[in-house]
Amino acid sequence: MDVTFTQVAEVRIIALRDKPVPFRAALRYSSTDPLAVQVILPAEATRGGWPRTWVFARDLLSEGLNKDAGSGSVRIWSCCPSGTVLEFHSAGEILPVQFRTAVLARFLRCSYALVAPGKEDVGGALERSLDSVMRDGPVQRE
Template sequence: MSVVEQYARAHIVTDEDPRADPASVPVVLRYDPETDPRSVRVGLPGPLPGPHDWTLPRTLLEQGLRAPVESGDVRVWPCGRVQAVVEFHSAGGVSVVQFETKALLRFLRRTYMAAAPVAR
């Protein structure tokens, strides 16, 4: 089993002028089946409220691509046909991140391949 790390482009949703085109930012998606086979990590960039690395259940991310779900301080929901939103709550505020669904699906596929037992 090996670590899966994937970089994805995402948009940080803010309360700035809605006409402004939010720039995409690099986000690191990481899965380590040896350390925590049920969780994935999301590494957010820059000066955002709250922690920059979040750990969430892998199933939460997967289920949130089809319907709104939440667990603790994290919410995930589909946004139209091609995007998904992940919302992180902390004492410092809320970070709302919008991903392309295909990037998250690609990452999830890779995590399940990495966690699959090797046939001998």
């Protein structure tokens, strides 16, 4: 059975010159894509003014809760004892978003309860993705 869950989180964009801007983001995990997590940012959080969805490895999020992690478009680092920053990079934009570490850890625990690490059915997820692309064409994410 395919299960998806979403957790809403109060977060802040960390700006260099301004006071941090609070908003709500969503964390999403789906058993149909068991190796990935999604962070969904609302339009008011992005420079372009449209919602953005970032998809990255669940293992990266786990690693980032223990030490600095990532080197590509998603980087994760601790900013204080109770805060973790997910830093999103795209087309000349860097968007550092601060989450409460406890919120990210709870989200990961819930994802592990759904699909335990090492028990991901990657073959099934790949097959469903290929079927979807063949049927509907590639998915465009902004």
